[in-house]
Amino acid sequence: MPLHDPPVHFARVRQILQGEASEPRPSAKITFVLRALFTGETDTEISPRGFVVRFAGGGAIPYVSEAAPAMLLALLARAQICPQGQALAFRLEDEDGYALTGIPDAARWVWLVPGEDVVLVSLRRPTSAGPPPAEPSPLPLPSKLKKLYAHLAQPLACPHCARTSSVYRATQDAWVCGGPRCGQSFSPPHRVRALAELRDDAGETVRETTARPKIYR
Incomplete structure (x- = not known):
């Protein structure tokens, strides 16, 4: 994770999750980041230190924090949700995920947990009809590690x-x-x-x- 990302981007993330209205700006960079989030199942951490996406099996990719606000705006706009600073859990259907990423079979349960020091974003493939459970299941651990x-x-x-x-x-x-x-x-x-x-x-x-x-x- 980059150690010297401008903290202004994290401040903007918090403003968005407190309900500050803004229109997402589509760009190739944001689509690239969203495709990473929708790659299987992922956990994402956004903090003043940076922005990192973690994958099942232990892999992780850091991104510049500049992309974090627009990424969140795109998810919330697609779900038609205006947050008020609270934790959120919602469902995106296949057509929603495809519109954001161009990836087929992109239905996802989404959890957003805002905090003062870090924001957590988790995506999981739905295992049943309807909204997601209260918390996401843990990502699978690396199989090559015994303990x-x-x-x-x-x-x-x-x-x-x-x-x-x-x-x-x-x-x-x-x-x-x-x-x-x-x-x-x-x-x-x-x-x-x-x-x-x-x-x-x-x-x-x-x-x-x-x-x-x-x-x-």
Whole structure:
């Protein structure tokens, strides 16, 4: 992720998610970025430090933050949604995704989680008719890694034994408590899961982390 992107672009992203009206400006650059978001299933982080799209299997591509505001405007305009600073979940049909990207079979569930420090955008293929569930399913982890661990900036309490820890074993569907008398799995909140730093059992970082967001209203 670029470390010196102008923070003005993140400020513009927050203004858009607070409901400031503006018309998206179509461009080849924005279409390129949207095609990346619609490549399978993705998690995107937008922060003052930059803009990165993460893919199933652990891959990630950074983009310049300049594209983030127009990308969000295009998604919201297609969904005919005017946000008011709250988290959003909505559905885009095949024709919507195709109009944005030119990609067929582009129906997606979309989640937008605005925060003071980071904005999360998740896209998943619908698995049923109707609107998306409250939170997206986790992206599949890299298959070549036998063990992954989620490292947190702030300790998280296990919902089963109440033991707090800043490190949890990460599987595709859940985290596993490392307490000697627990070892039970649980599904962490989406924001916590998305912002954790994943490392393999050799200590190598699988993906970058950012500060935990504070949801604004």
